[in-house]
Amino acid sequence: MQAGEELSTHLRTRVIELTKMKGQGHKIIGYTPGGYMPEELLYACGAMPVPVGLIRGGEHEPVLVAGAYLPRWLDTFCRAQIGYKVLREEALYDLIDLLVVPVTDNNIRAIADCWNFYTDTEVFRFGVPHSKTDNGFQYYLEGINLLKEKLEQLTGTEITESRLREAINLCNRERELLSELSLMRKFERPPLSGRDFIELNHASFLADKKVMVEALQSFRAELKQKEAPVPGWPRILLTGSTLAFGDYKIYDLIEGAGASVVIEEFAEGVRHFSEVVHTDGALMEALADRYFVRRVPPAWFRPARERLDYLVKLAKDFNVNGVIWYQLMYRDSYDIESYYFPDILRSETGLSMLKIESDYDVSEIGPFRTRVETFIETIK
């Protein structure tokens, strides 16, 4: 596909491009994943966002290296980010002028603390309350206002209403397109595979927004004309804690076993694009409304039943045949949910669930394959 090739080229040269931009005085802002960082603020001040963590994941060596800085009993993905930074394998991490960390749980806090303690990178934290209360909304709003001030001070660019509105419109456009492409997988014969979609979705974190929007428009046009392949069957809802860029072994295993992932419920999946920012009121409040209030919360929210109800809804809407819960080691909030969610799922939909825990270890693949294949066989 033409759009795919153009986007691939853009991503391959992205590090060089960002290095040049940094040389020209642009600020490179890293941020931790989880979906609580309003990207719009970065674009509105002319900074370039680099989502730490989404760049890389799925490899074991950084996880091992991180053991010198952090005991192993924290989330695999978060430990990996410390390993990548220490190994200096990921060029993008070295470009970062400021790391912004919306502090959500202890695992994400570990990234902020280790980068602070062991490296020279400046870190800016703002807390994400754990409940959707009025107090919580105010606290989050104050946090992103402090971030706005920090970014203005760092870049020397005022985030004006018009610049912010322009950035919001651009990000909204990207969300709408991603959402449209994702919804195509509701069809009986999805025109793109789960692996193709998630790579595209992950690319949206890295690529220049304008380039990405153009690429997504081209994809949409191409996919509308494309003859859909024979459907993979059964249809799978994939959910869990974190789905990092490069951590695609679960897709390979599912698709290799003859099934299709038709929807991903992750902060790096559907939660990334499922709500747009409303632009009819005060814009900072609108950002807080989209990122904190209307967003489906992750498992570390208290209570977090909203996400489980959302999973049930997705399972019904996308007409799935089974759920695979893919999570990383020691993300305990998800572990505990995975104990009682299967009962909720079964009673609401009659579906079964398979849980898999990864520590990004190559030796996992064999046992994972056996379990995934067995699960797919049982739900066919």
Added chain:
Amino acid sequence: MYSEFFKLCGFEAEEVEKESPRIDKAFKIAGIGVKDVERAEERVKKYFDTELFGVRQALKIWLRRLIDLVLAREEGKKIIVYPSWPPEPRVVSMVAMASENVFCETPEIVMDIVMGQIFGKLNPILEAAEEHGLPPGLGMCALNQARVGGIAKGIVPVPDITITTSFLCDQTPKTDELLYELYGVHNIFLDNCMDAAWEEPMESSPRCVSYFAAEIRKVVEEFEEATGVKLSEEELRDARVAYAKPVYVYQEIMGLMKKADPQPISQVDLGLLYWLIQAPERRSLQEGLGMANTFLRETKTRVDAGYAAVEKGAPKIAWFCHHATDPTVMHMVEDLGLAIPVTAVLWTPPWQRVKSQFTTFAERIADQTVRGGINRSTMGAVRLFQECCKEFNVDGFVYLYFFSCRPICLTALMSKKGVEDELGIPVLALEGDVWDTRDYSTEALRTRVETFAEMLRAAKATKIGQIM
């Protein structure tokens, strides 16, 4: 079957006789039989210094807390509230003192101290939790397992309400959600955000205080709405004072321990007091001050008499946290000739001793909570340990981190480096647990602590040689 054991634990013969119907009932529910009592008697004699009246008083309170807890529902307590660990102790105190109808207890700490330290039979409770949503092998906190396992085994009554802090630990509120899913328990969350800037001085940010104070007020309102029990400002203030008094006494004891050589009292004995302060409930709030004062008086007497729980001239170390389930680890350290004047995590640094400038009750609590230590940030913890080691002029610091506790793991290696770089003293980071004896072997830890102790002795001898 248990008269001698109860006398050993500070009960009078008449009290045992009077209490026996309740004891019989509670022991039956808890699965404590004759053999268990015999073992407990041996353990108490072996691990605790029952010559100290304070120790006997503390053991008595702990046993009573178990009995009260097990029988709470049966004895008609209308509202049962569990402030899950880690609690905000001042908020817990006000709930505990709210009404005679409210039974407020931290079951996991009672399970750990009584079923663990005293009876040595916590493991079946933890195993029960492993079958009810907190599986083994995934770094699940054994404290949460003690809460869930106690309920699953029918030892601990299902509560009406849980009140949980929702910032330092992520797993605790999630465990309470599990209780909601399994038993329909009403969860109340006390939220905050750990977003203090890294190099900020140890002052609380007004924004953070304001949010946390609003959350405290919300918890009070939610509690009042759920129970119909009203909490007046005056009662809240009284409860806060009732909590604070034994804390001050404990700090005084640490002051004595700081200056004493030889160490006059084992930290295993002080641990009984430490956990009563950390997990306040009505009985501890009413009787705890007297017991704490007894500990203080007896410590003073021993210092004056030159009594040695650890040999004179021993190298001094700061220890991270008291063990809740296992007396053998701290005894092993003291037996190896290391004096432990302080457990760092409950020590109050100078910046927390400053009177709060905030005016409302909720703001004052919030201010005290977020001003320092591990409730503030990793850097807050590092600064606390640096200051503690400095103030107690210790020769080393042992940070035994609980492998299943994310916030404690998070700060472990940074605290080690932070203290070593700042003070030039060695820090031993040990992986273990204070809630679950299945995760480590005291003998395996001994090898490492023994080497550390030798190193400190050699360093101390060199230092003395240089001075002379």
